[in-house]
Amino acid sequence: MPRGQGKSIAQNKKARHDFEIEETFEAGIVLQGTEIKSIRNGRVNMKESFARVKDGEVFLHNMHISPYDQGNIHNHEPTRARKLLLHRKEINQLIGQTQQKGYSLVPLKMYIKNGVAKVLIGLGRGKKKYDKREDLKRKQQKREIDRAIKESLK
Template sequence: MPRGNGKTIAQNKKAGHDFFIEETYEAGIVLQGTEIKSIRASRVNLKDSFARIRNGEVYLHNLHISPYEQGNIYNHDPTRSRKLLLHRKQINQLIGQTQQKGFSLVPLKIYIKNGVAKVLIGLGRGKKKYDKREDLKRKQVNREIDRAIKESLK
């Protein structure tokens, strides 16, 4: 399972709060014109983005890439749908898994790897409200344990 070991540009921190991430996939992004320059300048927002499979291809929706400032007429629509580049075998796997109830494709982070923009998408199962509360309680308990350990070492 690839983890995305390039220079991280943007991360979707809310994804871990809203979803149980079962599996991750590394995908390339089909970009237009000056989009790569905006990505390299870290002018990307993953907050409300999601991926969907349409006609046997994976598309990323609501990914906001700000227009490049020196781009004039060659700039792009900031929130257009962008095709993701995955192997056919991976797409077939995702089709089978997303048809199960409660699974969706969530972009986790965008990074530059070997000069190419990549996106790490996760196969996530939505959390219920009680799952989120349970996670918050677990994090709080772990923080208190860490504090107690630090205090005992002083």
């Protein structure tokens, strides 16, 4: 199964708008108690989340997983930092690349693959305002071309 494939739970659509993603990594995620039940119910928000390398480990911050409805006192804190599971070689690569100016680790998508929750994180460089405008222009032109082709086929 290719990277990023599985039952999609949540996507960070703003990430591809704000960042130019150069490389992606598939990571497992360390969860507590009822978090997996909330994830399977689709109660995840990745909007303001980001990943950071600390002490040779990668952590995901600000990802909101809602407390499980049928959970009790064993429910989890919604926005706690969660450890991501990557190979040592990948972590070393990320350490080297994130130390370069302008690079960030951005979670792109959360999905379930073979019964296990996975996060697709991207190594990206922040886009400038004019880059975003260029992307929007390109998207609009493609839409107009597709529309014209579709009308000419009628």
